Amino acid sequence: MDKRAFLEGFFTASTVAFGGHFMWRRISQQDPLIASTARITADPSVATPTHETIESFQFTPIEIVSVQPATGIPQPAPSLNPGTNIDITRLDDQQVAGYLRKIRNFDAIFASDIYLDARYESLLLKTTQRLARVESYIGHGNFNLMSFDEMLRSGRDFSWIGGFGADELNFLEEVFFANPNRYGFFGKKISTEITDSIPKQDVTKVSNSGHFLLKGESLNLYRQIKNDVGEGLILTSGVRSIVKQMHLFLAKTMDANGNLSRASRSLAPPGHSYHGVGDFDIGKIGYGVRNFTADFFETDEYRKIAALGYVDIRYPTDNLFGVRFEPWHIKIG
Numbered sequence: 001m002d003k004r005a006f007l008e009g010f011f012t013a014s015t016v017a018f019g020g021h022f023m024w025r026r027i028s029q030q031d032p033l034i035a036s037t038a039r040i041t042a043d044p045s046v047a048t049p050t051h052e053t054i055e056s057f058q059f060t061p062i063e064i065v066s067v068q069p070a071t072g073i074p075q076p077a078p079s080l081n082p083g084t085n086i087d088i089t090r091l092d093d094q095q096v097a098g099y100l101r102k103i104r105n106f107d108a109i110f111a112s113d114i115y116l117d118a119r120y121e122s123l124l125l126k127t128t129q130r131l132a133r134v135e136s137y138i139g140h141g142n143f144n145l146m147s148f149d150e151m152l153r154s155g156r157d158f159s160w161i162g163g164f165g166a167d168e169l170n171f172l173e174e175v176f177f178a179n180p181n182r183y184g185f186f187g188k189k190i191s192t193e194i195t196d197s198i199p200k201q202d203v204t205k206v207s208n209s210g211h212f213l214l215k216g217e218s219l220n221l222y223r224q225i226k227n228d229v230g231e232g233l234i235l236t237s238g239v240r241s242i243v244k245q246m247h248l249f250l251a252k253t254m255d256a257n258g259n260l261s262r263a264s265r266s267l268a269p270p271g272h273s274y275h276g277v278g279d280f281d282i283g284k285i286g287y288g289v290r291n292f293t294a295d296f297f298e299t300d301e302y303r304k305i306a307a308l309g310y311v312d313i314r315y316p317t318d319n320l321f322g323v324r325f326e327p328w329h330i331k332i333g
């Protein structure tokens, strides 16, 4: 099969199962992803760098920015439904302060951070690289919409990508079904099945952005904001499939040397992103990755958006999702 035929299939076969769905089984073991042995052995009450006590999960050198006492934020109370927000009223002042310190210093490393189990290190690398080849092949824009079944098919059909092995598929499943409360993310689960897909007839490509928006509320709101803010505004990320979110999350976890807590403070785990149901990110044309940093606050575009009155953001300052402040992430619904 050549690339053109594949792309045609990608756009016309959104309701067709590609050679049968992979048979998914849920892992009964509780969160096998998470390191089973404590990685931090330093006295948590002493704010000293802990890099010597972190085990070997390191793709890049770690710079310890700060250390958080291990008390941190506790698990959500058992009476809360899985995926609901933590009940911050149950936390004492010190716990609240610890929680806020984490999301305000989202890229720092804290002693109570949870790491991916080191036995997944090579799988993380292998799977992330394969996903990168899939994205490179299908293109960045189209990858935003790619379903899990389409991902499997691309691996099977193109030797340059290579089929996803059973170990990689089990790993992806474990990432998807792990309970992210365990590592400090408290947002809702949006998609319950890893094979959930975005119907291609429900989206529109937004010109000059390389991204797509769901028709209806998302597209209308984006157009209204663009109209009110002006030509300097751009869509920096629109609707994202589970596969796209998975790739982003695994890449972020690699950047964080396996630190799942740190990764999830700035990126929702797959299945938990509201980009799957209509949220989108906006920025200033020409600002590149700075649109996802505090630099964005300095732009006229941000000031205009903040003054509009009708725009709601998903992750406000000091939110209860365990996520950094994201003024560029527009909330739908």
Ligand SMILES: [Zn+2]
Pocket: 237, 275, 280, 281, 328, 329, 330
């Ligand atoms: Zn976003």
